[in-house]
Amino acid sequence: MVKDKFPDQIVKAPGRHAGAHLSGDHVEARRRQPAGAPHPGEVFGAMQADVARLDGVVCEGGRVLHAATEANGLGLLCRNLRASFQLLTSEAPKVARIAVPGRREINADLPRTNDFTTSLVQFWNNSAAVLSMRRDSELESGNVALTFALLLPMLLCAAGAGFDFSRYHFAHTSLQEVADAAAIAGARQYLLKKADGATAAAIAEDAARRRLESEGFPAAAVEAEGVSRSATVDVDIGYDFTPTLFVSIFESPIHIAVHATATASGGSNICVIGTDENATRTVYLDGNAKLTGEDCALFSNSKSSAGLAVLNNAKLKVGLSCTAGGYDGSSMNYDPAPVSDCPARSDPLTDRAPPAVQACDHTAFAAVSGAVTLFPGVYCEGLTIDQSADATFKPGVYVIKDGQLRIHGNSRATGEGVGFFFTGSGAQMTIGGEADVDFSAPTSGPLAGLLIFEEQQSAGTRLFRITSPNARRLVGTIYLPQGRFLADANGAVADLSEYTAIVARRIELNSDVNLVLNADYHLSNVPVPEGLGPGSEGGVSLRR
Template sequence: MWSDTCGRVGKLFSLTVPLMLVAGGPVVDFSEQVWVNSKLQAIADGAALAGAREISMSKSDPAHIQKIVLDYVNARKQDTGSMAPLDVQANVAPGSSGVTVVISKEWNSSFSHIFGINKSSARALATAHVVGNTKVCALSLMDNEDMPGVQLADSAKLSATDCGVYSNSKSANSVLAAQSAKLEAHLICAAGGTSKGLTAGLSPVPMTDCKQVRDPLAHRAAPAVGRCMEVDMVVGKSTVLFPGTYCGGLTIKQNAWVGLQPGVYVMKDGPLLVEDEAELSGQNVSFHLDGENAVFDFSKGTKINLSAPQAGPLAGLLFYETPAGRVEEERNPVQSSLLAVLNIQSSQKHRGRQADRLHRISSSGARKLVGTFYLPNSSLQIDAEGPVADKSAYTAIVVRNLKLLKGPHLVLNTNYGATNVPVPRLIAGGDIRLSR
């Protein structure tokens, strides 16, 4: 009796399972299709935005924009589940006014093949439009309420007469010029405020409570870091160096002249130091600063002559710091922002702690620096006794915190037509709008 009942149940189950698969299989396939569609749409949206932000490079050609889109998609294709390839189309609108991205995927159906439907497919489309392109020469990304984003003291001067200087700091002294320091720009815009007694050196009078400017280069993917080509390299005589990964950093000293062949120089877990009366020169070069201690320091008696690449993964970027998270400044609730700027101490050349990341230009011979400094985690301190970057066609700075001390004159030109180095226009006041 028991075995007979089990037999009938087994037969019934064997008959109903195929029916359940026939009835429910397409539902499973449909659910998978909806899921893949949502993933593709998220990737298409992000890729279109990445491409549109890259259009802010004034001389970026469509092929370069398309590569940015493809790199973005390839880095996230595993999010769509199966290993079936993605078909990606990226089209740049006339006049570089936007980017349209279409992503499609086709894969073998899990159950629908029972009905003769062997393939499932999904498709996503996104368009990002570029609206506005205000030029920005200097942008501080510091976003806390305790420290200034842009600080000048000791008769320092910053000239950016054809572009804007922006500070995301919400400090009461978001932009600060003390001790006869002067900042002259087309526009000064502070997310925080400025003290009445500390605006005499600021021209024009800063706009306060500005909307914080988004990091215009956050979408740039960090280039791959290759195997060590050199380890703890020290150069004391004239030579020519080649692109590659310099593990432990690179030190150039004495009166050595060092010429750089075009390409990307990776400083891995160590600093780029130019000391004594050494000279560093290179065209179409970029420095990728990756890992702990990857900072640069150009000493007082040195000469620096550098121009960023015209093409490639770091086109337009003279210095690129891997954006490995924001670095928090040490906060002292007793010390005011003014005392902070007046008591800034010179850092040691070898800086181990993340909170101490400081790049430094003390050289009065750093007159030609064509390209963009992208240092989102760190402070850039300029304490040269003379002009800096004044012979450059253009120089742009995107940094966590900018400090000018001891009398330098930082000149941020915007003679974009005088160079073939692409220029990040650093969108501020404009926007990028997404549509589907």
Template sequence: MTPKSLRLAFRASTSGGTLVLFALALPVLMGIGGVAVDYGTWVKQRSQLQAAADAAAMAAARELAVNAFEPLRMQAVAESWAKKAFPADGAEIGLATTVSSLDDGRSVQVRLTSERQQTLSGMLAIVPGTIEASSVATLRGQRKVCVIALDPASSATIHLKSNAWLTAKGCDVHSNAVSSSGIASDSGIQVTAARVCSGGGFSGQGTFYGSRIGDCRGIDDPLADRLAPSPSAGCTATKASVVDKGTAGGRHLLQPGTYCGGLFIGGNSYVSLAPGEYVIKDGPFVVDSNADVRGDGVGFYLTGTGSTFQFLSNARVDFNAPRSGAMAGLLFFEDRAAPLLRNHEIKTNYASNMTGTVYLSRGRFVVDATNDVAQQSAFTVIVTRQMLLTANPKLTINTNYGATTVPVPKGLGQTDGDVHLIR
């Protein structure tokens, strides 16, 4: 072989070795590139996981406003929100959720762990490992809830018509209705509240002062566990009627008891109600036009057929709820077996003091007046199936809880406030 042919053979041999080396190095080079590509995916995945942990912690902390920390319930809530908020680009990635309560009892910590998504880095047999995120949410402050419409299924569960005004400064007005018109209003209405919340939305016009929020979480009946009064056997009176009794200086006195067939207080009567529980059974409680009725420490339990209340035009009503007993804090308690959506009506302009809670879990609270209502009350709380303000009433919901010894029933007045992320 000539020297030239040897040189040519050597060159051929060198080129073949380079190809072999390149072939051997190619998987390594691709693996390194794959790690770089997957690293960008892991950064995005970590960001998504943190957002999911934040959402899950916020949702779990909101549950503390309903009840104390319960591990199974909190775990279910957190897992649901974490899966909803962590799509991981549609990949089937394992997601582990751990929920714990912090020492203050008002904070919840959620820890999420997920497998890393792996695309190209597997060429180097790299074990993907896991990504973790943690978030803590807490309840801060307190909110005052003074009006709750419990009906979740209907529209216009809070309905303000004509030129009705609802003034609830410093407290929340809440409708559980999930309808897009859960709270309905006419153009002339005015609502003043710290916050007006609808489980669905709002329809109509009018003026709202304060926050107006849709898609609010529903509020369970805060008095659902409250035991109803136990009426005594027999009737204190049957179809009792007080007509033209008493004077401004010497009032006719009624005693607590069971009023079968209802209680009618006729026009121009001056009546005082002695403290205690008044069971209005199988008939309405009617205060007729121009009557004047006062009672301190009185509560009305409405049970049986036709057991509603009606305060007719120009009747003067001044009530403070009981301070103790089965009706403590409650002005009206509607039987939970009552038919749905019976009207309980205030048609007078002179129902100036209604200190206490109006609890109508089955009924509709109607104010059909042309002037101020409840404006002199220390506080009023309304829990009703539905509420209708019509004509031109100005219903005032005060929250001066410290100005009276009438108690605010547990679960009303003050509730846990807003949820905040703290880390």
């Protein structure tokens, strides 16, 4: 036994050794060496002594990678390399600490990278430091062969880890792609009539299992869940990755878990789009306001965390509500719960050509009493129906230029096949008081399907406001690319309409209003603009 340099260390090595005495599963080295030459047992003993004093290997992220003292140096080295491999494939901070009592602490920074070579070099340096392979002058040129023999298992472990890391990365990527595709396949079922969460989940799970089988992962576990009210499908896949070569000898399989969530949008009739992508509360309900459209989908394109806000006693009850950002309000404010992080809906009317604007036909027109008939044309400096006037609008386009369309008092305004186009300074709309309004949009011409059309370019945000509780029939689409739609009546608005759709920069409901957006398209001959209503194109968004 070697005792001159390591008096308390009996040098033991696994397996058989030439000229050795058997002692259980180990041998004691008794080879004699020429005077002055380092004994191979001394060199190996020095290595073993270092290994025996190894304090532990830990991850700064908090997860213990290895914390045991062993006599089998090569086994511990492979475990150390395994720890480095696990560190590379985890989401924990890539820092390890190797502490050796009596020596300076060795810090290994393992960057988050797919370049395994860089990390392997760092591991090699750390392992060499731990083993103290050179030990000043103890390892001389005559022991190169012995050194190489001792290092060879380390090299094999390193090669095995490099190969396994490549396999791990491939498996993780493949499983994530399967989860993504399965979630999308399931969510697409919501775009079909009467599809439910159970059906969507079953489709997703079947799609995942088929693809896992074809791609060589038949043992992977699959779970899918569908939620009808939010039109979502969640897919989780778990797989035990088994390393090969030397690395697999010392550790159990590494578990890979991937997740994907897909959300369907647009399968319902699109009735509301708030187009402002930057504003807080692009779609906003407060007070006791209600927006009811059980067969409709509502979209807020705002990326704000409160791009959709329903507060206090307000209630949003639609088939689907989707916001590009987040939403504000409690579960009591929404039925069903809104879906966050939806892709923004493009403005379906952005390419709609405005009507031609000719010279003024009327200037500051006002009717305050009696029956009056109005004809299409250009109304400069506004158009007013007030007090007890009873106005009938003939079919056609009414251009409101540099002024306001104001229907107020106890007046009455009716018209079939009429459209209002707003242009110029101060071109806004107010329907207030107790005014009784019954309008339907044109069935043909430049404003076909559009009841209210604001010009695309404007100097500021125009206000289009309904405060009357008697604006009960508004058939067609209200299109305000730069405007703000505000309804704060103390009663129902648009509830007697066959259908109503709103595309506006911002939409706000307040007070006790109940804006009802019907979707009985078959009851009206007013066309629905492409991109809205039953012809809306459904889509699926994905997040992980």
